[in-house]
Structures are given as structure tokens and as C-alpha cells.
Amino acid sequence: MLHIKCPHCGMRSQNEFSYGGDATVKRPELGKEVSDQDWDNFVYNRKSLRGKHWELWQHISGCRQWIKVERDTSTHEIFNTLKATEEIS
Amino acid sequence: MQKYSIFNLVKNAFSNHDNWDLAWKDPTPKKEYDVVIIGGGGHGLATAYYLAKEHNITNVAIIEKGWIGGGNVGRNTTIIRSNYMYDDNALFSEFGMDLWRKMSQDLNYNVMFSPRGIINLAHSDAQMNVYARRGNSMRLNGIDAVLLNREQVKEIIPMADFSDNVRFPIFGGLMQPSAGTARHDAVAWGYARQADSMGVDIIQNCEVIGFDVSGGKINGVRTSRGDIKAKKIGLCVAGSTNILAEKLNMTLPIETHLLQACVSEPVKPVLDRVVTFGAGHFYISQSDKGEMVMGGDLDGYNSYAQRGNLPTLQHVLTEGIAMMPFLSKLKMLRTWGGIMDMSMDGSPIIDKTHIEGLYLNCGWCYGGFKATPASGWTFAHTIAQDRVHELNSGYSLNRFSTGHLLDEKGLGTKTWIS
Numbered sequence: 001m002l003h004i005k006c007p008h009c010g011m012r013s014q015n016e017f018s019y020g021g022d023a024t025v026k027r028p029e030l031g032k033e034v035s036d037q038d039w040d041n042f043v044y045n046r047k048s049l050r051g052k053h054w055e056l057w058q059h060i061s062g063c064r065q066w067i068k069v070e071r072d073t074s075t076h077e078i079f080n081t082l083k084a085t086e087e088i089s
Numbered sequence: 090m091q092k093y094s095i096f097n098l099v100k101n102a103f104s105n106h107d108n109w110d111l112a113w114k115d116p117t118p119k120k121e122y123d124v125v126i127i128g129g130g131g132h133g134l135a136t137a138y139y140l141a142k143e144h145n146i147t148n149v150a151i152i153e154k155g156w157i158g159g160g161n162v163g164r165n166t167t168i169i170r171s172n173y174m175y176d177d178n179a180l181f182s183e184f185g186m187d188l189w190r191k192m193s194q195d196l197n198y199n200v201m202f203s204p205r206g207i208i209n210l211a212h213s214d215a216q217m218n219v220y221a222r223r224g225n226s227m228r229l230n231g232i233d234a235v236l237l238n239r240e241q242v243k244e245i246i247p248m249a250d251f252s253d254n255v256r257f258p259i260f261g262g263l264m265q266p267s268a269g270t271a272r273h274d275a276v277a278w279g280y281a282r283q284a285d286s287m288g289v290d291i292i293q294n295c296e297v298i299g300f301d302v303s304g305g306k307i308n309g310v311r312t313s314r315g316d317i318k319a320k321k322i323g324l325c326v327a328g329s330t331n332i333l334a335e336k337l338n339m340t341l342p343i344e345t346h347l348l349q350a351c352v353s354e355p356v357k358p359v360l361d362r363v364v365t366f367g368a369g370h371f372y373i374s375q376s377d378k379g380e381m382v383m384g385g386d387l388d389g390y391n392s393y394a395q396r397g398n399l400p401t402l403q404h405v406l407t408e409g410i411a412m413m414p415f416l417s418k419l420k421m422l423r424t425w426g427g428i429m430d431m432s433m434d435g436s437p438i439i440d441k442t443h444i445e446g447l448y449l450n451c452g453w454c455y456g457g458f459k460a461t462p463a464s465g466w467t468f469a470h471t472i473a474q475d476r477v478h479e480l481n482s483g484y485s486l487n488r489f490s491t492g493h494l495l496d497e498k499g500l501g502t503k504t505w506i507s
Binding site for chain 1: 335391392
């Protein structure tokens with residue numbers, strides 16, 4: 001069982017969260033010329049790193065906020081959590 | 090190579106079975122091969138076998154980081170089927186069904202193919218309509234499909250919950266009678282033994298460290314056991330695809346996820362079909378040893394751990410007990426996990442890449458085992474002829490940018506929405 005520290009609610013079990021994928025993917029900016037390759041990278045292509053991975057989770061059975069979690073994809077160890085609005089340093 | 094037969098079995102009995110040939114050798118890697126296949130799983134071994142058998146290319150090495158058959162081909166729930174609606178998936182899988190039927194003879198290795206049939210249960214009128222449509226599409230592609238009503242399902246699997254007060258009553262189901270199961274390890278070993286006998290080098294404990302690419306061409310691979318030159322290299326590494334892609338500066342429409350399976354304690358024969366729950370994601374069959382073999386959803390987050398968490402297992406088995414209440418009385422014998430190369434549309438990729446001489450076979454999601462022979466056959470063709478076969482033309486890498494997605498299962502582009 002993963003234990004995720006929600007920045008709003010504190011430590012909660014995995015059951016309360018739902019996964020949202022790679023948190024470092026950025027949507028192409030509105031109003032600018034966007035190439036097919038940029039859209040491809042945003043919608044489909046993922047690095048899917050082995051090791052430390054910043055990812056989105058939603059505290060769906062809690063505060064319902066989206067959060068960012070830094071987790072190791074080979075050990076499942078969680079190092080850090082941030083609010084969705086906070087930048088990954 | 091000694092043929093496996095009743096005569097050789099008797100003959101070797103007199104020498105206490107001490108004089109059987111090794112099933113495959115343990116060669117030192119050569120400096121150069123015509124083709125190097127990375128990944129000694131089912132798909133890699135099958136690819137090498139068909140390269141030798143169909144295309145007469147025998148100067149081939151399979152390099153494997155661990156031991157052959159230790160990844161997903163040794164971790165799956167052994168289900169073989171071709172109950173797809175889309176033409177690309179249906180024709181590819183049905184071609185594979187033919188190879189499955191002939192496999193034990195072809196490989197001189199008993200893969201225990203058991204065409205016991207698969208039933209996908211339906212739990213609403215709407216689902217019956219969807220299954221009728223899928224069944225019709227299958228039949229148009231020459232695949233056997235039978236739509237069963239509730240009474241017919243009850244005759245075949247009376248142990249399922251047919252009582253009145255269930256949350257998801259069984260309305261009927263779609264059956265593919267020719268689907269079934271096979272002994273997964275035997276598939277890997279059978280392909281390995283035949284490939285080895287035709288001259289393929291199976292090199293185990295050999296990890297890929299990097300690639301030698303220049304001028305848009307592949308020249309070879311750097312491994313923990315030295316550099317190996319090859320003009321053609323095929324990637325068949327399933328859950329490790331993203332790791333090798335990173336070494337090639339490629340970003341793929343693949344995420345690596347964790348999928349668990351489990352078996353119960355062995356019990357007397359109770360279930361002689363493969364059955365899937367239609368109101369969630371759960372599948373079950375009974376092994377020849379009597380264990381109930383079960384699986385279902387992904388754990389739901391990127392992982393390379395090859396071991397899962399209990400919440401998903403609990404969720405999956407809750408579905409199982411809803412479908413077949415007697416399962417609640419069984420003790421769990423083993424649970425395990427494997428890492429899946431989940432493509433963004435739920436369908437695989439067998440294609441050339443932008444690097445000349447580099448070929449890609451990945452994205453098998455939940456369904457890699459059943460595809461083993463067809464994947465090996467088409468990938469061997471793609472490598473040998475340097476062009477895709479019409480059977481795998483739909484499994485292109487660029488379909489994500491051109492919009493020709495094969496989103497058969499409706500998993501869409503977000504693999505964690507399942």
C-alpha cells in the first residue's frame with residue numbers, strides 16, 4: 001500500500017487517490033503555432049522514467065485536489081509532494 | 090538435436106535420462122551477427138525462430154538481460170484468443186490462432202494448447218448488443234463466435250452467480266469456442282530450443298548498455314558482455330521498452346505499468362473454460378494442476394517494480410467473487426506482478442523506426458502472450474524484408490500522429506483509465 005502525503009490533508013492511503021500520469025508534460029501554449037510533433041508529444045509520447053518520476057495524483061476521496069508526487073517507479077518510495085500550483089524545483 | 094518422441098523417451102530411460110542433449114547452448118557472443126534480437130521473452134524467441142525458419146537467416150543472436158522466459162512470458166495468465174472486432178486486430182490474432190494450433194508439432198515441444206473456449210459475460214441489454222456486433226464482425230473475419238443467452242451460459246458455467254439479487258446479473262455472453270490456454274513456459278522453451286538448433290545464439294545474462302548509431306543507421310549494440318555489431322536490431326523488450334528507447338533518444342507512446350495476477354490453491358476440476366467478467370476487469374481459468382488462475386486491472390501508476398500492491402488485488406478479486414461466489418472459500422497460493430508496455434490506444438506496435446536497421450516490437454498491454462507466434466512471425470518478416478507485412482501494417486508507430494488509432498478496447502489515450 002502506498003502512503004501519499006497530501007499537501008492539503010496530510011498522510012493518506014493510496015485508496016483515496018487516483019492517478020493522473022506524468023506531471024512534467026506541458027500543454028502547448030494557446031494562441032501560438034503548434035507543430036504536429038508538439039501535439040504528439042503532449043498527447044501520446046511519454047518518457048516513463050525508471051527511477052524518480054514526478055506525477056499527478058488526485059485526492060479523489062478526500063479534498064479532491066490535484067497534487068504532484070515525486071515517486072520512484074522501481075521501488076515505489078515517495079520523496080516529495082506538492083500542490084498542483086507549485087512548480088517542481 | 091534429439092527429437093522428443095516416445096522412442097527417445099524409452100531409449101533414454103535405459104541410461105537414466107543422463108544423456109539428453111541440452112535444450113539450448115550457452116554460447117559466448119560473437120563480434121558480429123546479421124540480426125540481433127534484444128529480449129529473450131516469448132516474442133524475441135519466436136522472432137528468432139521465424140527468422141531462421143521462414144527467412145533462412147540463422148546468424149542471429151538473442152540477448153537477454155536475465156534468463157529467457159523470466160519476464161512476462163513467465164508471468165501471464167496464459168489466455169489465447171482472437172475475439173477482436175477491428176480488422177487489423179482480428180486478422181492478426183486469427184493468423185496467430187493457426188500458429189497456436191500447429192505449435193506443439195511445429196516445435197516438437199508440448200505447449201499444452203488447450204482450446205477450451207472463452208466466454209465474455211454480458212451484464213446488460215446494451216452489452217449484449219455490443220457483443221452481438223463484435224461476434225458478427227468476428228464471423229465476417231472467419232473467427233468462430235457464439236452469442237449465448239443467460240440459460241446457455243448457465244449450462245456451461247453453473248458455478249457463476251445466477252441468483253436474483255446480484256448487482257450485475259448475467260444476461261448472456263459472447264463465446265469464442267476456439268480460444269483457450271497454453272503452457273506459457275513451454276512456449277518460450279520450445280521456441281528457444283528450435284531456434285538454437287537452427288543456429289541462433291541465445292545469450293543470457295547480457296544487458297544492453299547502449300547503441301551504436303551513426304548517420305541515421307544502427308551499427309551495433311553495447312552490452313555488458315562486449316560490443317556486438319549488427320546491421321539489423323529488433324527490440325522485443327516489453328516493459329523495458331521505455332528504458333531502451335531513452336538510450337536511443339526516442340520518446341514513445343508507451344507507459345510502463347504494473348499488472349498483477351494470482352493463483353488459488355489447487356482444487357478439483359470446476360471450470361473448463363476461460364471466463365471474463367463484463368462489468369469490470371477480471372478473468373479466470375483453471376490450470377491443469379487445478380489452481381484458479383486470475384487477473385484483472387493494472388495497479389494504475391507507472392512502475393518497473395514487478396510487484397504489486399494489495400488494493401488492486403482486493404479490487405480485482407472482489408469482482409471475481411461477485412461473478413463466482415465460491416472463490417471466496419479458496420486460499421490464495423501465489424500473487425505476482427509483471428511490467429506492461431501500455432500503448433496509448435491499447436494496441437501494439439510492430440514497425441520500422443526512423444533509425445535504419447532498428448525495428449520495434451512493443452505496446453502489448455494486457456495481451457502479449459496470445460500474440461507470441463503472430464508477433465514473432467510478423468516481426469521476423471518486418472526485419473528480414475525491411476518492410477511490414479500486411480498483417481502488422483495497422484500496428485504502425487506513426488498511427489498516433491496520423492490519427493489511425495486502433496482503440497479497440499476503448500481504453501483511449503490514457504492508459505490508467507481502465
